[in-house]
Amino acid sequence: MEMEKLVSLCRRRGFLFQSSEIYGGLNGFWDYGPLGVELKRNVKSAWWHDMISGHDELTQQPGAPSTYEMVGIDSAIIMHPHVWKCSGHYDLFHDMMVDCRQTNKRYRFDQVRGRWAEAKGQKVFVSTVAENEQQEIERQAQKLFKIRAKNADQISWDGAITTLDQLDDLSQVLGPDASEPGTLTEPREFNLMFKTIVGAMGTDEDAAFLRPETAQGIFVNFKNVLDSTRVRVPFGVGQIGKSFRNEITPRNFTFRSREFEQMEIEFFCHPETSRDWYEFWRDRRMKWYTDLGLASDRLRLRDHDQEELSHYSTGTADIEYAFPFLPEGEFGELEGIAHRGDFDLRSHMEGKLDPTSCPLEVETTEDGKPLYKGSGRDLTYRDDISGERFTPHVIEPSSGADRANLAFLCEAFTEDEVPDDKGKMQTRTLMRFHPRIAPIKAAVLPLVKKNGMPEVAKEIYQALKKQFSVFYDEKGAVGRRYRRQDEAGTPFCITVDGQSLDDQTVTVRDRDSLEQSRVKINDIVEEIADRISSYSSRE
Numbered sequence: 355m356e357m358e359k360l361v362s363l364c365r366r367r368g369f370l371f372q373s374s375e376i377y378g379g380l381n382g383f384w385d386y387g388p389l390g391v392e393l394k395r396n397v398k399s400a401w402w403h404d405m406i407s408g409h410d411e412l413t414q415q416p417g418a419p420s421t422y423e424m425v426g427i428d429s430a431i432i433m434h435p436h437v438w439k440c441s442g443h444y445d446l447f448h449d450m451m452v453d454c455r456q457t458n459k460r461y462r463f464d465q466v467r468g469r470w471a472e473a474k475g476q477k478v479f480v481s482t483v484a485e486n487e488q489q490e491i492e493r494q495a496q497k498l499f500k501i502r503a504k505n506a507d508q509i510s511w512d513g514a515i516t517t518l519d520q521l522d523d524l525s526q527v528l529g530p531d532a533s534e535p536g537t538l539t540e541p542r543e544f545n546l547m548f549k550t551i552v553g554a555m556g557t558d559e560d561a562a563f564l565r566p567e568t569a570q571g572i573f574v575n576f577k578n579v580l581d582s583t584r585v586r587v588p589f590g591v592g593q594i595g596k597s598f599r600n601e602i603t604p605r606n607f608t609f610r611s612r613e614f615e616q617m618e619i620e621f622f623c624h625p626e627t628s629r630d631w632y633e634f635w636r637d638r639r640m641k642w643y644t645d646l647g648l649a650s651d652r653l654r655l656r657d658h659d660q661e662e663l664s665h666y667s668t669g670t671a672d673i674e675y676a677f678p679f680l681p682e683g684e685f686g687e688l689e690g691i692a693h694r695g696d697f698d699l700r701s702h703m704e705g706k707l708d709p710t711s712c713p714l715e716v717e718t719t720e721d722g723k724p725l726y727k728g729s730g731r732d733l734t735y736r737d738d739i740s741g742e743r744f745t746p747h748v749i750e751p752s753s754g755a756d757r758a759n760l761a762f763l764c765e766a767f768t769e770d771e772v773p774d775d776k777g778k779m780q781t782r783t784l785m786r787f788h789p790r791i792a793p794i795k796a797a798v799l800p801l802v803k804k805n806g807m808p809e810v811a812k813e814i815y816q817a818l819k820k821q822f823s824v825f826y827d828e829k830g831a832v833g834r835r836y837r838r839q840d841e842a843g844t845p846f847c848i849t850v851d852g853q854s855l856d857d858q859t860v861t862v863r864d865r866d867s868l869e870q871s872r873v874k875i876n877d878i879v880e881e882i883a884d885r886i887s888s889y890s891s892r893e
């Protein structure tokens with residue numbers, strides 16, 4: 355699938371718009387249009403229902419070590435600055451970046467890639483951040499050496515395309531947008547948290563941060579949840595909310611944005627069973643995506659290698675999707691499932707822990723005090739049956755609502771060939787969303803705008819509307835109305851025709867198979883409910 359086609363459909367049909375578009379847009383920020391907001395709400399509602407509110411705490415789930423409970427919270431976006439000191443984000447949540455002194459552009463160090471090129475007695479490392487890197491590097495080199503494309507073989511190439519960290523120094527590097535080599539600065543750390551000021555004084559003391567993850571809101575409320583509910587370990591707390599990261603190079607549509615939404619669970623369990631719970635959550639989260647229609651050959655579960663793991667983690671896996679904007683064979687992260695040990699609760703109890711040391715140690719000032727004092731609150735748990743007191747271990751399935759949304763959009767985009775009214779084959783674009791997440795579940799269409807058909811259609815629309823998101827459309831040729839619904843991803847179209855007035859039936863058209871069947875008007879609400887619940891992805 356070509357990404358440009360999807361991006362254009364998203365804009366044309368109101369799934370996604372660039373933020374502040376009339377002012378030229380703001381890089382890394384996106385607005386959801388009327389169809390997009392329904393899609394994203396459905397994705398979030400499916401997550402909230404399947405993970406939190408619909409969880410059956412009385413029945414042991416397949417693969418789970420025991421039964422467990424789930425609750426939700428909604429914490430503030432701006433939290434006490436100490437939260438980020440103790441979580442490690444204040445000191446460690448950064449990317450390395452390089453600046454170009456010539457163009458004043460800034461790049462993520464690990465995203466600048468290039469290759470050595472030599473011509474006219476000069477050897478330069480020509481770099482780019484573009485997706486079509488090979489072509490871009492060649493184009494840049496031709497420009498630099500003033501060699502026409504037809505004479506491109508005058509340039510000799512040395513080695514494969516690599517990242518900048520393979521070089522000893524950057525003095526021979528031609529920056530991605532520069533016209534001469536040697537304009538990139540040495541890499542520097544760049545903290546990804548957005549800073550803001552709380553209150554009217556505006557001093558540095560009032561500095562606060564927009565949260566870069568929703569997770570910390572759960573950790574700092576661990577005791578509140580325990581004290582205000584009857585939950586017992588093992589239990590999970592879920593949260594859906596906005597997070598903010600000042601990404602150096604936001605890119606790939608909504609994949610890497612500066613403002614995005616996360617759907618996170620912190621699952622608290624006994625240290626002895628934590629590995630089993632980790633495996634349970636890894637598989638459960640993977641199944642959630644496939645159940646909602648992400649094809650298994652484009653989705654994969656990738657366990658992190660030992661070197662990729664944080665020192666406190668005994669396991670982390672990513673659920674990844676082969677997004678069409680990535681090079682063939684590459685996957686992008688949709689969700690991470692991490693075994694976090696007791697790192698977070700201990701950090702918020704005891705103070706900032708030095709994350710580079712193992713075993714855990716409290717980083718101290720010269721006079722032996724923790725560098726960042728923790729809350730000092732007791733965040734341990736006492737099991738009221740066994741009497742045992744321990745700091746729970748945490749399993750964290752952390753997913754991005756916008757990335758999930760993007761994966762569902764990419765997966766849904768389909769083109770097929772269908773005959774038009776005159777039997778001529780035409781390309782049809784359809785969004786094959788699973789009906790659970792489809793923005794509109796059914797469209798009601800009177801065949802013509804006369805002979806009593808609109809009246810019957812409006813009654814059907816109103817009956818369905820009580821239960822589902824439905825759309826009424828009486829304008830234009832019915833074939834065109836079907837096409838519009840196909841592009842919106844509406845799984846079912848209900849058409850009222852001449853026969854409807856005689857025998858009280860309507861046709862139901864299936865978006866994917868194009869099959870039409872007659873259904874009694876009195877049964878239509880039940881029929882649509884059945885079709886939604888019995889739907890499974892049909893290849």
Ligand code: GAP
Pocket residue numbers: 566567568569599601608609610611612614615616618687688689690750752753754755756757758
């Ligand atoms: N609490 C753990 C945590 O935040 P993460 O891997 O940094 O882990 C979790 O983020 C998920 O949030 C990612 O898998 C991704 O789906 C989403 N996410 C992270 N950064 C994002 C960004 N800049 N734009 C869109 N989604 C993002």
